[in-house]
Amino acid sequence: MKQFLNDRLPFDGVMAHLRKPLPKHINLLFSLGSLAMFLLLLQAATGAFLALSYTPSPDHAYNAVKYISEEVPFGKFVRGLHHWGASAMVIIVFLHLLRVVLYGSYKAPRELTWVFGVLLLLVTLGFGFTGYLLPWDEKAYWATKVGVEISGKAPILGEWVAKILRGGAEVGAVTLSRFYALHTIWLPWMAFALVGIHLFFVRYYGSSGKPNNTAEEMHSGKPFFPDQVFEDVVGMLILFVVLACAALFAPVPLEDVADPTNADYDPRPEWYFLFLFQLLKYFKGPFEILGTFVIPTVGMLLLLFLPFLDRGERKVLWKRPIAMTVTSLCVVAIVGLTILGAASPKRETQEVEQPSQEVQQIPSPEETDTSEEEEDVFDFELTEDELKLPDEEE
């Protein structure tokens, strides 16, 4: 069998490529990329199965998710893996990015590897944003409503973008359908295309290793296969066990069904958007656009083009004072804002329940001046002043 395949496929060539030695001093931080890849595959697998019992419609989505969680065998576990896997993916991708910054791995000739990596970070956040609308509970509805409103604050095209995302004037059936399509078709295609390109660059340029490696050390470490692959797989096993425990023992939240009239609900995004949520509180009035558009956009553009902005010699981060300062400030700001956002108290007051009222139009004087029978409909009489329109009062 092996010979049969070897005769027909370039296995020997592939294996020879995989057995090439890595740079020396490769440590556990270099497994983060593989872990991110593992999580993407786990999310794709669990998502594909969850989709078997889901309908992207406001009438059914919530009940479908409840059905998965409460009635389908293994449903709670599969949903738990998907839910906690999403959070793990954000953490791992973020740590992977930090590792690359720490060792200056984004510098020439690996600029494109970095650019496609940052695009993958955006896709990961896109998965998160489109995914948490799908259960159609209160959190899903309100966090999405606020999130789409934020995109609407962008100058010129903002409202246009928001309408495209919503598929209309407000979050509803079309929005849910769109987010489902983005989450399960558009973004996965983009993710796998970007991963393919990213991995091609990783293999083409080889591992960056540590910045202080000598030229000889760059090609005299352990082979990628099986040594590094084994370490990666052990990391995946540990991650999987953690996620499986979370899926088994930590409840996956499902709040009440989305209610667009519930003024008592205090919207909060998923934890990985809390920094943005908190940031928005500091910009008021005319400065609001700084929080909703300017800072996130500029931040993302700076991140995307980092290798072209930081063209200095490749050294470890603590020997690059400016990069060290900027990175530390960014990490402190993101982590700090996330903690502040998580700790910010929820509003405890509740709207006083009042009997709902039908909108009652004040009848025009002509309408009130009708037969006695019609006058009896109203149990009050309008004075002459009340009958005046506001601009008539002056």
Next chain:
Amino acid sequence: MSDNGRRSFFQIATAFIGGLMSLAAGIPLIGFAISPAWKKEETQWVDLGFVDNLKNSRFRKVNYAFTAQDGWVKATKKRSVYVTDLGNGEWSVFSRTCSHLGCLVRWEESEDSFLCPCHGAVFDKDGAVVAGPPPKPLQKLEVKVDNGLLFVKEA
């Protein structure tokens, strides 16, 4: 341990851990997908109408609807049956679903048979297969009379 021995161990361990994780994730995922196969179907009695209105019926077509849980949806399901009054309080109710591939059969009075328009199946008035590919007779539904109403057992 020699380099070769160490690397053989890594390869075997990698395959073992990979297999273990595939099983740990794969069994729940496959179980999730195929769970409808072993889900017990719930039955309920559905009334077809007053027996007085169905008296002396012979292969009378009756359409009816009932609500049942369909996954996460409380759905209205529609069915069609042929009802025959056998006398002495006995009733015969045939499902119109062909036992071959599920098309709806029609009662042909002139031929005293049920005919399936899809693949030419023919069932006699007792539901037995006369011709065509069906592997088993037409389904005869369980019936009961309660409070003057005729009920059939629905799955």
